[in-house]
Amino acid sequence: xxxxxxxxxxxxxxxxxxxADPGRIRLEIRKDNGSDFYQWFHFRVTGAMGEQLxxxxxxAGGAAYLEGWPDYQxxxxxxxxxxxxxxxxxxxxxLTIHHMPEADTVWFAYFxxxxxxxxxxxxxxxxxHHAVELEVIGETLDGQTMDLLTxxxxxxxxxxxxxxxxxxxxxxxxxxxxxxxxxxxxDDDDPVARKxxxxxxxxxxxxxxxxxxxxxxxxxxAKGVNLNREWDKATPENSPExxxxxxxxxxxxxxxxxxxHGDEALPYNFIAGGEGAPNFDERGQAxxxxxxxxxxxxxxxxxTEHGYDVDAPGTANLxxxxxxxxxxxxxxxxxxxxxxxxxxxxxxxxFGWSPERCRKLGAANLDAMLALVSEL
Numbered sequence: 001x002x003x004x005x006x007x008x009x010x011x012x013x014x015x016x017x018x019x020a021d022p023g024r025i026r027l028e029i030r031k032d033n034g035s036d037f038y039q040w041f042h043f044r045v046t047g048a049m050g051e052q053l054x055x056x057x058x059x060a061g062g063a064a065y066l067e068g069w070p071d072y073q074x075x076x077x078x079x080x081x082x083x084x085x086x087x088x089x090x091x092x093x094x095l096t097i098h099h100m101p102e103a104d105t106v107w108f109a110y111f112x113x114x115x116x117x118x119x120x121x122x123x124x125x126x127x128x129h130h131a132v133e134l135e136v137i138g139e140t141l142d143g144q145t146m147d148l149l150t151x152x153x154x155x156x157x158x159x160x161x162x163x164x165x166x167x168x169x170x171x172x173x174x175x176x177x178x179x180x181x182x183x184x185x186x187d188d189d190d191p192v193a194r195k196x197x198x199x200x201x202x203x204x205x206x207x208x209x210x211x212x213x214x215x216x217x218x219x220x221x222a223k224g225v226n227l228n229r230e231w232d233k234a235t236p237e238n239s240p241e242x243x244x245x246x247x248x249x250x251x252x253x254x255x256x257x258x259x260x261h262g263d264e265a266l267p268y269n270f271i272a273g274g275e276g277a278p279n280f281d282e283r284g285q286a287x288x289x290x291x292x293x294x295x296x297x298x299x300x301x302x303x304t305e306h307g308y309d310v311d312a313p314g315t316a317n318l319x320x321x322x323x324x325x326x327x328x329x330x331x332x333x334x335x336x337x338x339x340x341x342x343x344x345x346x347x348x349x350x351f352g353w354s355p356e357r358c359r360k361l362g363a364a365n366l367d368a369m370l371a372l373v374s375e376l
Contacts, residue, residue: 001046002047003019003022003046004046004047005019005025005043005044005046006043006046007042007044007216009044010115010116010117010214011042011113011116011169011172011214011215012043012044012216013029013038013040013041013042013216013217014028014030014041014042015027015028015029015030022048022052022054023051023052023053023054024054024056025053025054025055026056026058027043027055027057027058028057029041029057029060030216032215032217032219033222033223033224034222034223035220035225035226036064037218037219037220037224038062038064038218039063039110039219039264040169040170040216040218041109041110042107042109042110042113042216043107043108043109044107044108045101045106045107046104047104048101049103049104050101051100051101052098052099053097053098053099053100054096054098055097055098055099055108056094056095056096057095057096058093058094059093060093061094062093064264068264068265068340068341070090071267071341072095072340072341073085073086073087073088073341074086074088074097074108075111075112075352076099076106076107076109077107077109078102078107080113083109083112083351083354083355084350084351086108087099110340111170111172111262111340112172112173112354112355113172114166114175114176114213114355115213116144116214119147119175119207119213122175122178122179122182123147123149123206126149126182126186127149129186131151131197132150132151132186133150134148135147135148136148137244137247138240138241138243138244139240140209140210140211140222140240140241141211141221142211142214142215144211144214145210146205146240146241146244147207148205148245148248149182149202149204149205149206150201150202150204151185151186151197152197152200152201152202153201154201154252157199158199158200158201159200159255159256159373159376160201160203160252160253160254160255160256161200161201161202161254161255161256161258162202162203162205162249162252162254162256162258162325163178163181163203163204163205163257163259163260164204164205164208164245164257164260164321165178165205165207165208165261166178166207166208166209166213167208167227167228167241167259167261168209168212168218168219168227168261168262169209169211169212169219169220170219170262171262172213172262173262173339173355174261174338174358175206175207176355176358176359176362177336177358177359177361178204178207178260178362179355180358180359180360180363181366182206182362183362185197185202185366192370193366195370196366196369196370196373199370199374200255200256200369203252205245208241208242208245209221209227210241221239223238225239227241227242228261228319228321229317229319229320230319231246231323231324232319232324233319242321249329253329254329254333255331256369256373257321257322257325257331257332257333257334258334258335258365259321260338261336261338262337262339263338263339263340264340266306266307266339267341267343267353268303268306268307268339268344268345269299269302269303269336269337269338269343270304270306270308270336271288271291271295271302271307271334271335271336271337272308272322273333274322274325274333274334275288275313275316276312276313276315276317276323277318277323277324277326277327277333278313278327279327280313284326284330287332287372287375288332288334291332291334291371291372292304294372295364295365295368298364298365298367298368299360299361300345300346301343301345301346301360301361301364302361303345307337308337311323320335321333321335322334331376332372336365338353338358338361341353
């Protein structure tokens with residue numbers, strides 16, 4: 001069987017330079033449309049069962065986050081459900097993946113992909129719950145739907161919680177996290193979920209960037225715009241995804257906002273807050289610390305020792321979602337980051353940081369929310 005490589009599917013991304021020799025395959029990652037960002041890859045190899053593959057991504061040295069390559073191991077799967085890590089090395093600007101397939105076809109990716117078809121399945125499942133309303137609040141530049149799930153009904157006693165994920169489409173761990181979060185929130189047999197739904201109404205956008213997700217982008221939408229730098233200037237022409245979500249946020253108000261992401265470099269789960277926002281105060285700090293402490297108790301996969309440097313007071317970049325919302329709504333606003341690599345505190349050499357662990361961490365956030373909801 002002849003060797004065949006393709007990226008012609010949902011979220012695929014690779015350019016083939018030379019695939020004549022399975023032991024010396026030469027590849028490149030394609031840039032996000034209209035942008036210089038690139039790092040996400042996702043491709044399929046057929047016809048190499050039992051052969052030692054050596055696949056060199058030759059432009060890895062120009063990728064967006066070079067600190068993401070050291071100690072990184074690529075993801076592979078035979079069934080697109082279970083994703084395991086394979087031998088990967090980075091040297092002299094080239095990322096080389098080594099693997100001997102045990103089946104005719106194997107998929108490789110920067111992280112376990114979360115397709116737009118799977119997103120449709122998630123939306124379809126969630127809408128059938130008695131407490132859920134599904135609404136299309138707008139369309140993307142490619143004409144895809146901006147899906148909003150509202151859980152519960154607003155009244156004067158309930159808090160308003162917004163949860164968004166995957167502004168950066170290559171950070172697929174964010175929507176795996178969403179599966180776990182929604183799975184528990186909509187579990188009528190879970191006492192934490194039931195109690196939380198009594199005290200808060202949830203507005204949830206499982207995927208903020210459908211176009212970038214389908215196109216196989218790392219960081220931008222169809223036009224090459226980084227959505228997480230648009231919150232102070234979103235327009236229907238450049239960033240309709242943020243424009244429509246922010247308009248709805250202004251209608252509902254916000255008590256707690258959680259924006260879910262992935263980080264290329266740091267092998268930890270952590271939260272960044274809005275400390276640098278002009279309106280951030282002592283109460284905001286107490287709520288932020290309380291949430292992080294509660295999440296530490298709920299999940300050993302979460303920690304507070306490692307993370308981003310904290311902005312000095314009043315210096316936050318207000319084009320970033322968390323900073324903008326913390327300032328505009330004077331609410332508890334947070335960015336939750338997960339690793340592309342592994343959690344160095346609880347490493348798993350076979351699977352690394354995985355979809356299963358993303359879902360567990362998503363579910364654990366309900367415990368932190370319940371611990372804080374009455375104080376919001």
